[in-house]
Amino acid sequence: MQLRNLISRIRGEGKTVGLDIGHRLARVAVVGHKMGTKSTLLALEQDTIPEGILVDNEIRNVPALIDKVQVLLAKAMPGGVDGDFAISVNWTSGILCDRILVKPVPKVPENELVLQTAMGRSPFDDSGNVLDYSVLDRREEGVEAMIVAARKDSLVSWINLFQALNIKLSAINVDAFVLGNIYSATKTQADTSGLPSEDDDDSVLLLNLGYSKSYAAFLRNGYFNTARSILGGSVRELQEQLAGPLGISHEQCGDLLMGTGVREAGLDESKIKFATEFIFEEIAMKVDTALRYFSSSDNYKNPSKILVTGGGSNIVGLTPFLADRLSLDVVLLNPFKLVQVDNNRFFGMDWSAAANTYTVAMGLALRRF
Numbered sequence: 001m002q003l004r005n006l007i008s009r010i011r012g013e014g015k016t017v018g019l020d021i022g023h024r025l026a027r028v029a030v031v032g033h034k035m036g037t038k039s040t041l042l043a044l045e046q047d048t049i050p051e052g053i054l055v056d057n058e059i060r061n062v063p064a065l066i067d068k069v070q071v072l073l074a075k076a077m078p079g080g081v082d083g084d085f086a087i088s089v090n091w092t093s094g095i096l097c098d099r100i101l102v103k104p105v106p107k108v109p110e111n112e113l114v115l116q117t118a119m120g121r122s123p124f125d126d127s128g129n130v131l132d133y134s135v136l137d138r139r140e141e142g143v144e145a146m147i148v149a150a151r152k153d154s155l156v157s158w159i160n161l162f163q164a165l166n167i168k169l170s171a172i173n174v175d176a177f178v179l180g181n182i183y184s185a186t187k188t189q190a191d192t193s194g195l196p197s198e199d200d201d202d203s204v205l206l207l208n209l210g211y212s213k214s215y216a217a218f219l220r221n222g223y224f225n226t227a228r229s230i231l232g233g234s235v236r237e238l239q240e241q242l243a244g245p246l247g248i249s250h251e252q253c254g255d256l257l258m259g260t261g262v263r264e265a266g267l268d269e270s271k272i273k274f275a276t277e278f279i280f281e282e283i284a285m286k287v288d289t290a291l292r293y294f295s296s297s298d299n300y301k302n303p304s305k306i307l308v309t310g311g312g313s314n315i316v317g318l319t320p321f322l323a324d325r326l327s328l329d330v331v332l333l334n335p336f337k338l339v340q341v342d343n344n345r346f347f348g349m350d351w352s353a354a355a356n357t358y359t360v361a362m363g364l365a366l367r368r369f
Contacts, residue, residue: 015042015083017076018364019069020175022090023054023212024236025311026068028076029358030083031339031365039366041339043076044346044358057093057213059157066164084170086364087158089150091176091227092213096123096149103142110135110143118147128152136223146224148174170369176217178363179206179309180224182335185366187222203294203303206333207287209312211235216290218303226297228290233283235312241282245275259316280318284325291326309333313356335362 014033019026030043047068053061073081089095102110102117114133118124124131129149137144155172162169183204206217207230214233218225232241239253246253246267256272287306295302306328308319313332323330334355339362343349 014368016170016365016367016369017073017081017083017085018361018366019085019087020358020361020364021054021065021069021087022049022210023057024049025211025357026072027358027361028072029361029365030076031362033368039339041336041341041346044349044354044361045072045076046357047072047075057090058154059161062157062161062164065161069161069165081167084367084369085162085167086171086173086367087162087169088173088175088178088360088364089154089158090210090213091174091208091215091217092229093154094151095174095176096129097224097226098124098147099136099144100147101142101144114143114145114147118149124149130155150174171364171367173364175208175360176206176215176227177224178360179208179217179307179333180219182333182338182359182363182366183219183307184222186334186337203301205287205291205294205303205306207306207308207310207313209233209235209308209310209315211311214310214312216287218294226294228293230283230286230290233286233312235310235315238279238283238312238315241279242275245278246272257315276317277321280321281325283318284322287322288326304328306330307333309356309359311357314353332356333359335359335366338362338366 013035016031016033018029018031020028025046026049027046028043029041032040032042049068050064053059053064053068059065098121100114100117100121102114105113115131118131118133124147126149128151130152131147131149133145133147135143135145158172159169183206202221204219206219208215208217212234214230215227216230217227235254235257236250238257239250242253242256243250248267257276291302306322306326308322308330309332313319319330319332322328332352332355335358336351336355
């Protein structure tokens with residue numbers, strides 16, 4: 001196996017496995033890379049995560065999660081589990097992020113200078129954090145960098161999980177950054193295709209509606225700027241809000257939100273429409289608050305586009321409702337534009353639904369190492 005991987009590296013070939021492990025679903029995407037050609041989608045698989053294994057972004061049952069990941073990877077790569085592995089942590093798991101301008105100091109390496117500056121700022125000075133950074137710009141007055149801090153114990157738990165699986169991680173990313181990278185890549189593809197680009201906005205809002213956590217991430221000039229949690233906007237919370245007025249179970253509410261189970265619930269469609277539009281309005285108000293906060297900080301102009309992703313983006317009627325309520329274009333983020341797809345291998349795949357389900361896993365798998 002190692003010899004085969006070495007030969008592939010020499011030929012400019014590689015394979016990246018992106019793993020997105022959430023509170024309800026674990027998803028894997030496998031993408032093959034070859035120098036000079038468009039990457040190829042090799043596999044997509046998902047499996048449910050039982051309640052209690054992952055709670056508030058923390059692993060609570062390691063053996064059970066190991067079993068789940070092993071089964072998932074075996075389904076995705078029946079010929080043998082190999083490749084470069086990348087995972088993500090959720091933005092809502094206590095990630096801290098800020099921009100800094102570091103003035104040059106003679107004979108001090110840039111890496112040391114950025115990290116020293118970051119560690120001198122609260123709350124980045126917490127010894128329980130792991131720091132990293134990305135250089136955004138180098139100019140005469142100094143280096144502009146995006147600094148990121150994550151809880152050390154949280155990262156160690158994920159590293160230990162994959163060590164138990166005998167898998168070496170090539171990268172641990174933040175899902176908000178992954179979504180931003182997908183947007184930037186699709187924008188670049190449009191810009192270089194010879195066709196007019198629709199994505200020339202200075203500011204874009206990425207709305208990630210997950211099963212347990214949701215947030216709004218803002219991009220400015222193609223770079224991540226900031227993010228805010230959308231409390232009450234997750235799929236599970238929407239099910240809970242819908243269950244009371246309709247008098248049905250959370251599971252039935254989940255079916256209704258995805259456009260199924262109306263007849264089975266035995267409810268009047270007008271009653272369902274009234275209840276769902278009420279919770280849609282709640283989401284719209286929270287997104288509008290986030291938009292106002294962003295546009296008021298540093299005089300940024302209001303984003304002219306919202307890209308929706310996550311399982312909640314499959315909720316029937318939500319996208320057009322937000323577009324009408326907020327007077328903005330609301331579209332879905334589609335990572336499959338960036339890869340070659342063999343439709344025979346993925347026969348019968350609903351690519352619209354898959355784009356929302358596998359967005360983060362695909363963003364991770366698109367990385368080349």
